[in-house]
Structures are given as structure tokens and as C-alpha cells.
Amino acid sequence: MPTDLSPVDDRLADALAAERTRQRETLSLIASENYASEAVLAAQGSVLTNKYAEGEPGDRYYAGCEHADEVERLARERARKLFGADHANVQPHSGTQANLAAYQALLDSGDRILSLEMSHGGHLSHGQPYTMVDEHFEVAHYGVDEATGRLDYDAVEARAAEVDPDLVVSGFSAYPRRVDWERMQGIAEAVDSYHVADIAHLTGLVAAGVHPSPVGVADLVTGSTHKTIRSGRGGMVLCGEDLAGPVDTAVMPGCQGGPLMHDVAGKAAGFAEALTPEFEAYARQVVDNAAALADRLQERGFDLVTGGTDVHFVLVDLRETHPDLTGERAEEALESVGLVANKQTVPGDDRPATVGSGLRIGTPAVTTRGFDAAATERLADAVADVLDSPDDDAVADAAAETVADLCERFPVYGDAAVASA
Known part of the structure; x- marks a missing residue:
């Protein structure tokens, strides 16, 4: 199978060559x-890019999925082992898609989300203006202490009591300190709210045990799979068995169609490396x-x-x-x-x-x-x-x-x- 684009597409080949040079x-x-490993690159550039696999392993909407099933089972098993989770959905196309699935699984349209303000280190997918989240849910924000740059958990608790959210989001895009997941869970429970912990930036650190894990603490944990963990580009949702069904339904058909099976293969390859x-x-x-x-x-x-x-x-x-x-x-x-x-x-x-x-x-x-x-x-x-x-x-x-x-x-x-x- 040819891997050199230059005979058929010089412009694309030149752009990719230039990107390789830029990265080097x-x-x-x-x-x-x-930087993904050679194994992850090989998996993501594999023939699985040709395969539609809507549904779950063993219960697909298309025939010919037996090998895709094995790949996804591997990715799920390795994710569960890495993070100590009861259930892992590895189909989300990105961390943002994982967050959308979490909201879909837990909330009704118009429910209220409480998340960190973007200028204080929050993320677009946590309900910033002009996003789908902001359009479909009522969103309020908490902030860090501007003098210290740190989360003041007492202030977050007071803000939650004021807002009375249906969902509290923790985990951030630009907060350079450890997160007290247990305290955030307690804040959510005090107002009878769900708690979603987004570890998009921290997946590799959590998997390696160098940052505390919210798995088993928060109701749902979402994350990206290509940042600190160096796996296939995409997202995942981790949860207990009690939420496995709602999460899987929220991912497909709730938020997306068929998974990108070459990316799922990249996740399986990267997760194997992360277990070493x-x-x-x-x-x-x-x-x-x-x-x-x-x-x-x-x-x-x-x-x-x-x-x-x-x-x-x-x-x-x-x-x-x-x-x-x-x-x-x-x-x-x-x-x-x-x-x-x-x-x-x-x-x-x-x-x-x-x-x-x-x-x-x-x-x-x-x-x-x-x-x-x-x-x-x-x-x-x-x-x-x-x-x-x-x-x-x-x-x-x-x-x-x-x-x-x-x-x-x-x-x-x-x-x-x-x-x-």
C-alpha cells in the first residue's frame, strides 16, 4: 500500500513534509x-480509517466489525485499568465531545451548569458564551482569587449555594495547581448537583499517579487522550456502571455517529504505552x-x-x-x-x-x-x-x-x- 503522497498530490505532500520539518x-x-509515538502514528494511519462501526462492540449497526470490536475492547480495557474506572467510553472524537456527552447524560435542556470562568482558566466546552453548551443550558461561573490565582473553595461553595446548579464542572484548561476533587464533590453534593471532573490536560498525570485522580470521586470524569497521555487524538468518558448506559447513549446517538476507529486504535496503542x-x-x-x-x-x-x-x-x-x-x-x-x-x-x-x-x-x-x-x-x-x-x-x-x-x-x-x- 503506497504511503508517499507526492506522485498523486504534490501540494498535500509538500504541506505534510513542511509540518514534519516544523515539528523537528x-x-x-x-x-x-x-508527540505521538510511532506505534500511535501507525494505528491512527491504519486501514481502520475505512471502517464504520456505529454502536458498541458486539452490537454494531454495520457488518464486518469483528476486528474493530477487538480494537475498541482493547482501548476500553486499558482505559479502565489505567484509571481504575468501572466503565470507559473511548468513542468521543475530542475532549469537548466527551463533555457534551457528559452533559447529555446527566442534564435536561435548560438545566444550570456552574463552571470556572474562561479568563480564570476555564474551557470553552464548560459553557462559555457562543458555544452549544451556553445555547442549550443556563451557565454560571465561579472564579479564582485574583490576588493569589488559586481556587478559594469556600468562595466556590458560596457561589454554588447562590446559583443552585444542576451540574458543577471541575478540571480546567489553565489552572497550574492540583485540584481538590473531594472538596469539589462535596460542594456539588451540598447543592444536590452532579459533578463532572474534566481531566483533559491531566490524563497522563492522573494515569501515572503523579496527580490525584477524580475517578471514583466525581459522578463522571471526562478527558482528552492526546495531551499528557500521548494516545490517539480524541476523548473519553469514565464512570461507574450505574451511568454506563446513559453515557454510551449520550455519546452515540446523542452527540455523534460512528466512532473514528483509527483514532480508537491510536488510543489503544497509547494506553498500552501508558501502562508501562x-x-x-x-x-x-x-x-x-x-x-x-x-x-x-x-x-x-x-x-x-x-x-x-x-x-x-x-x-x-x-x-x-x-x-x-x-x-x-x-x-x-x-x-x-x-x-x-x-x-x-x-x-x-x-x-x-x-x-x-x-x-x-x-x-x-x-x-x-x-x-x-x-x-x-x-x-x-x-x-x-x-x-x-x-x-x-x-x-x-x-x-x-x-x-x-x-x-x-x-x-x-x-x-x-x-x-x-
Whole structure:
């Protein structure tokens, strides 16, 4: 079977080749990105892309699903083992689809959701304006303490008592500290509400045991499968047997049709890797590298939301130290030297999300490349140099040289994998 596109589609082949080069020659600091293994790439590029498999293993709407059934059973079994869950639905196309399925399983149209405000670290799929969630449900928000950047659980509890939600959402897109799942569950129970814990960013850390797990605490747990856990791109829902039926029905036909079976295969492959001792070591290094990044940036005079991190990224607040530097401009300056991060709003930000006053800088992808604390400190110095002098060509040239050296020392794929990816 041919794998080279160039004879039939030069433009597409050129774009993919250019993307391989970009990934090889830049450093991904986006907290929600990672590099899939060769096994995951092979599974996601497999012949399962040809197969429709609507329904559940052993109960499909189409014939010829016996091998697809085995793949999905593998993904489910491995997810249950990784997270200690009674039931796992691995069909959602994304973490957002997983959240939609959770709401569909637990709520009626017009019910009330309480979730973290987006500018304080929440996620679009938790009910931000202009989303389907906001259109179909009544959504209220809680925030972090703007002085500390941390969740004030007493304030969240008071907000829940005021709002009286039907569902409380915990788990966040840009909150650099551990979440007290038990406290969030208690807050939900106090107002007779369901609790959905979204571990989209934390799946790998939870699976490896380096972050507390909400499985068995929250009513439902949702997550992405391609961020810190490096599996096939998509989402999943974890729950007890009591909610298995509603969850499965909410996923299909509630939110989507046939699963992307090549992605489910990628999930099965990645979950197998996550069950190894090597993955636990990787996840611990991700957290250690984030701590090293935080320490060095603070040594260089940068303010971090919450003063540090417990997870896989830091959130830089530029307002006091670099008041004229927006998150958008900082992102552009870093990308120009091969450091790919993302702009971010910070608690109390006056700038819109498209501009932001902060940066979210993550360590999952560079840790996959093999970074240790020393390499991460070099990376932090390059970031700090560029942010301190975003318009200085000499500084940019020096930072670009550091990036090139780090990329060469820590390659993302071997030549064979790059050639066939």
C-alpha cells in the first residue's frame, strides 16, 4: 500500500513534509500538545480509517466489525485499568465531545451548569458564551482569587449555594495547581448537583499517579487522550456502571455517529504505552521540568500565576513586569525563534482572549523529546531573553541558536519515523 503522497498530490505532500520539518526544528511549549509515538502514528494511519462501526462492540449497526470490536475492547480495557474506572467510553472524537456527552447524560435542556470562568482558566466546552453548551443550558461561573490565582473553595461553595446548579464542572484548561476533587464533590453534593471532573490536560498525570485522580470521586470524569497521555487524538468518558448506559447513549446517538476507529486504535496503542513503568517516569519528568521552568522564570524576574505550578505548565503574567508586552506579541516573538507557546488570559485580565496578558508554557512535548531539568532551564533562559527584548535581533538570533541546538540534541522522531509519518 503506497504511503508517499507526492506522485498523486504534490501540494498535500509538500504541506505534510513542511509540518514534519516544523515539528523537528521547533520546540512545542503548548501545554495541550505532545508527540505521538510511532506505534500511535501507525494505528491512527491504519486501514481502520475505512471502517464504520456505529454502536458498541458486539452490537454494531454495520457488518464486518469483528476486528474493530477487538480494537475498541482493547482501548476500553486499558482505559479502565489505567484509571481504575468501572466503565470507559473511548468513542468521543475530542475532549469537548466527551463533555457534551457528559452533559447529555446527566442534564435536561435548560438545566444550570456552574463552571470556572474562561479568563480564570476555564474551557470553552464548560459553557462559555457562543458555544452549544451556553445555547442549550443556563451557565454560571465561579472564579479564582485574583490576588493569589488559586481556587478559594469556600468562595466556590458560596457561589454554588447562590446559583443552585444542576451540574458543577471541575478540571480546567489553565489552572497550574492540583485540584481538590473531594472538596469539589462535596460542594456539588451540598447543592444536590452532579459533578463532572474534566481531566483533559491531566490524563497522563492522573494515569501515572503523579496527580490525584477524580475517578471514583466525581459522578463522571471526562478527558482528552492526546495531551499528557500521548494516545490517539480524541476523548473519553469514565464512570461507574450505574451511568454506563446513559453515557454510551449520550455519546452515540446523542452527540455523534460512528466512532473514528483509527483514532480508537491510536488510543489503544497509547494506553498500552501508558501502562508501562517508563510512562510513569515520563509523567514525573513532565512535572519536574515544569517546576524547573517555573523556578528559572521566577529567578529571571517573571510573575507566575499562583507563584508556581503543580502540573505540566506555567502561566506567566506579564502585566507588572512587562506591561507593554501583550500575550499575543509575546507568542509571536517566541514563535519567531522556534519556541511555540500560546497567549493566555490571566485572572483579572482586561485584555480579550485573542490578545491576553499572559503566556501558557508547557513541558509535555519537550519532555517527550527527552528534556531533563538542565535542558528545561536552558529553554527558560531563551524564553526570558526573548520576552525581555522582543524586538532585539541579536537576542532573537541567540535564542534561535539555542533552539536549534536543543532540537538537534533532543530529536522528536528518528529519520525513519519522520520519513513515514
